[in-house]
Amino acid sequence: MLCSLTHCLLLLLLLHFADCGRILRKIKDRAYTLQLERAKQHLLTHTVSGHQPAQHVTEGKIHQPLDHFDRQNPGTFPQRFFVNEAYWQRPDGPVFLYIGGEGPISEFVTLAGHHVDMAEEHRALILALEHRFYGDSVNPDGLETDNLADLSSQQALADLAAFHQYISQRFHLSHRNTWISFGGSYAGALSAWFRGKFPHLVYGAVASSAPVRAKLDFSSYNKIVGLSLNNEVVGGSGKCVAGVGEAFAAVGAALMAGNASQVAMDFSCCQIPIDPNDQIELMQNLADIFMGSVQYNEEGVLMSIKELCGMMTDQDNKEPLDPYSRLVKVMQLYRSTTKEPCLDVSHEWAVKSLMDTSLHSARKAERQWLYQTCTEFGFYETCEDASCPFYKTVTLQTQTKLCALLFGISQHSLLERIAFTNTYYGADHPHTHRVLYINGGIDPWKELSVVCNELEEGEEEQVIFIRDTAHCADMMTGGVADRSSLREARREIETRVSKWLKTAAMMVRS
Known part of the structure; x- marks a missing residue:
């Protein structure tokens, strides 16, 4: 008996793991750069005024x-x-x-x-x-x-x-x-x-x-992302959340159907995501755009919730697009904003980057922060329950395996470490x-x-x-x-x- 499409994809991807949040980290860096630009403008204003x-x-x-x-x-x-x-x-x-x-x-x-x-x-x-x-x-x-x-x-x-x-x-x-x-x-x-x-x-x-x-399984992060995309006060809607879910399901279906080459072309991937690890990277990168847009809504970093939901509900298109095509447009806008030539979905490269222990890699901060999540905080933004608006393949297990791989920190010790943090600080x-x-x-x-x-x-x-x-x-x-x-x-x-x-x-x- 054949398993359902979603169930098969989940079983396949549970065998592997990925580091999540590369685009979200880039969006955070972009937020910092934007703050610097505003600071420089503020400074220029003071200088013109003589101060x-x-x-x-x-x-x-x-x-x-x-x-x-x-x-x-x-x-x-x-x-x-x-x-x-x-x-x-x-x-x-x-x-x-x-x-x-x-x-x-x-x-x-x-x-x-x-x-x-x-x-x-x-x-x-x-x-x-x-x-x-x-x-x-x-x-x-x-x-x-x-x-x-x-x-x-x-x-x-x-x-x-x-x-x-x-x-x-x-x-x-x-x-x-x-x-x-x-x-x-x-x-x-x-x-x-x-x-x-x-x-x-x-x-x-x-x-x-x-x-x-501190919290090991921070599933409520994506729950709030979904609620925010549904919040009409800031430009969200139920139609927007539904469209996001349908779009991610369509990408998953295309990957399971063996259409990785077409998906790579549609989303301008640097690599064809044939390997399951690379498929998780792709899905996480797509989700990061929505996560970052919610986290930095109306701060000019990327898109606001209103703009994002406008694209995902076809508000500005004369000819209606299917959810998959709307998601492609969102990725195109992200790349044009960030000037990225293609979307890097190589899991192997991501892990190699995290293994870089040289001093020149310190400014990227990815290795250091992952170490702190493994030793003190958790904060793993999982997507396993029904409240997650994206996909159900990024699990707690897939994320915490990095702690063992990179730092020799067992998954079993994480709960105890996080409990200590909460006891120590309240x-x-x-x-x-x-x-x-x-x-x-x-x-x-x-x-x-x-x-x-x-x-x-x-x-x-x-x-x-x-x-x-x-x-x-x-x-x-x-x-x-x-x-x-x-x-x-x-x-x-x-x-x-x-x-x-x-x-x-x-x-x-x-």
Whole structure:
């Protein structure tokens, strides 16, 4: 008896595994590049007006211990940081610390963004610290598994504490200088955890889109993607979600029918996806476009949900297209936007890239971040249940096999590692004060953040929820096209930070 098409494809692909999210990583990098471009434009505006904050930015390096918890280990690594003194009111002005996450930072994170706007208002010293083992702050011994042993959020928090001491000595800071930390996504979690673990060093923390709860099977990511594509407030619809499902089913059917060459031609693949691993790569890459569009909706990174759903529901075509052809058009638009000559679907190349332990590969950050997911967080965006709008072939098993292959970390140990992370930090029920969690209603990462207040008597609100915005949208400088809910959220953040600074100043005077 023949099995169903979907069931056969699932059984075939379960025998293999793939790393997911290559296009999603590229979209994230594109978001970072776009933020840099906006920062440069912001800087140009200031320069034309006669104000030149860039002249006050300096870059430096602090030599941090490889292991803060083993004083017998003499190894160090250079950690990059930036300082912007343009707005600082010496000697007692506050300190705003921008925390780097799983990628490089540049001087522009001290020159533009909502935290910089607030720093200008409050006459704050602006700092930015790059995360250990990312960007230029790399272990000089390379990215071999043994050398990644000191890459962890706990070590990163210890870096922040040492950096606090270093900056305090360098600028002769005292208890009169109130520190506020800022971060988004993983760095948002670090901002919250820094306040929680070192409350004597940082007075308040802003944590945007912060996944403070580690989770092995993050199936709810794609569930929220589906709900967001169905959300009429942001341009989605039920017809859109249905069209997406039909399109992916059509691609799967074409592959199972042995039409890999035609599929490769239609989607401009660099390779013909005959191997099942390459077929998973193709399907994941296609899904990444939708995942990235939802995660960065209306931030100008790729397509908005409204634009994407317009294409998937044939709103702009005089002659109706079938779902498969609509998906082909989406891929064509992605490639024209990113200027990619073809779509790389080679699983072998992807694994080789992750095995690259050289220092020049560090800026790509893929190996380092995968290591952290294997050792601390999970965050595997699976697609096994009915809520996933794409396909049912990317399973938890297929993803976690990479931990064993690349780092020798057994799949059986992952649950224990993630449980420790949640116990150590408190997951999404942390007992912290003066931490502000900001999340967007269509951001899939909200599922792992703090979105509800559990207040004791006398405690202030710790949550700002923006029902119709996406990932870290609040961190950018405001624009005329911003939704009213986003503008209101920024005002609330400003009010909260102002209140913290006033309260801290009163405590110093008393």
